[in-house]
Amino acid sequence: MAAPDVVSSRIAGGADMNDKDYRILFGGKEIPTFEAWPKLEVANAALGVLERFNRRRPQLATALTRDLEEEVRRHLRHLEILLPTPPKKGADVVEIARALLQRHTPEEAVERLRSEHGLDCDLNGLVHLAGIDAYLSCLVDEARVLLRNAISPEQIAELWNEGGRPAPGQPFWNPTLIEGILKQA
Numbered sequence: 131m132a133a134p135d136v137v138s139s140r141i142a143g144g145a146d147m148n149d150k151d152y153r154i155l156f157g158g159k160e161i162p163t164f165e166a167w168p169k170l171e172v173a174n175a176a177l178g179v180l181e182r183f184n185r186r187r188p189q190l191a192t193a194l195t196r197d198l199e200e201e202v203r204r205h206l207r208h209l210e211i212l213l214p215t216p217p218k219k220g221a222d223v224v225e226i227a228r229a230l231l232q233r234h235t236p237e238e239a240v241e242r243l244r245s246e247h248g249l250d251c252d253l254n255g256l257v258h259l260a261g262i263d264a265y266l267s268c269l270v271d272e273a274r275v276l277l278r279n280a281i282s283p284e285q286i287a288e289l290w291n292e293g294g295r296p297a298p299g300q301p302f303w304n305p306t307l308i309e310g311i312l313k314q315a
Contacts, residue, residue, distance in 0.1 A: 155210035170206070177202045223249065227260035231268040236295060239268075254296050262298055269295070270315040273308060283308040 154166040161169075180199045184191040226247060230239035240256050243249040249259075257265045269290075276286050283305035290303045297303045298311075 170209075173202060173206060177206065223247070224259060224261070227256060228264040231256075231260050231264045234268075235272060236265065236268060237293065253294060257296055265296075266298065266311055267315070270311055273312055277312075 153160045154163055156166050156169060177199065180195060180202065184195055184199055227239065227243060230242050234242065236253055236256055239260075240251060240253060243251060243256070251259060273283075273286055276289075277283075281289075286308050287303035287305050290297070295303065297307055300307055
């Protein structure tokens with residue numbers, strides 16, 4: 131890769147993008163970053179070859195090769211990295227997330243935040259947004275329903291782990307943690 135002074139970027143906010151959808155404006159087109167990096171490596175390598183050619187063989191360098199070197203450098207300096215716009219964490223968004231957790235599962239709340247309110251977040255983001263108390267209250271309600279339907283704490287922990295639900299203070303849900311949140315409620 132070229133030296134940091136050759137490749138710089140201007141960061142711009144993109145609209146309605148999730149964190150897996152970072153894009154770069156490259157050659158007038160928006161392309162995903164995973165496609166852009168190989169192109170940038172090729173452009174930097176070509177720039178290096180062109181610089182060496184113009185410097186080592188000045189008798190062969192022409193106005194075109196010198197201008198091309200500067201043009202490539204200029205394009206690399208003016209890349210736009212389009213980042214997702216972070217959601218606004220105003221009181222209204224927090225209240226919306228909390229209200230959704232009172233009526234829906236965490237997964238449904240995430241989906242509704244995305245589809246109805248344009249907020250793109252995952253389960254961890256939902257916990258951060260709504261707060262741990264609202265999240266645990268939702269889980270306690272669900273756990274009680276599952277227990278009434280003869281689902282054991284071990285099975286609940288397994289279901290929640292498979293669903294990727296964050297466990298407070300633990301890497302994974304376990305029966306003791308399930309019983310603990312039920313006792314605290």
